[in-house]
Amino acid sequence: MTIITKENLDTLEVYCSCGHNLKSVWISPRAKHRPIKFWYAIFWGVSGGKPDRIEWACRLCHEVVGESTDPEHLLHYRHT
Numbered sequence: 001m002t003i004i005t006k007e008n009l010d011t012l013e014v015y016c017s018c019g020h021n022l023k024s025v026w027i028s029p030r031a032k033h034r035p036i037k038f039w040y041a042i043f044w045g046v047s048g049g050k051p052d053r054i055e056w057a058c059r060l061c062h063e064v065v066g067e068s069t070d071p072e073h074l075l076h077y078r079h080t
């Protein structure tokens with residue numbers, strides 16, 4: 001697992017099991033919420049909360065190649 005920051009996002013060379021890197025169309029970021037917070041949000045009808053982290057995962061082999069907890073990434077990718 002690689003930690004992704006806004007400084008290294010464009011230059012990072014990480015590959016999943018089937019050989020795709022962050023620039024591949026198959027690797028996409030997705031927001032991850034801690035389950036306890038997720039259910040709390042549903043219960044109280046809260047939406048638009050910031051995720052805990054962003055994971056970049058391959059849609060072919062489902063391998064997670066990196067994650068970010070950078071506040072700017074959390075805001076930017078929160079609806080993915």
Ligand SMILES: [Zn+2]
Nearest residue numbers: 016018058061
């Ligand atoms: Zn893959």
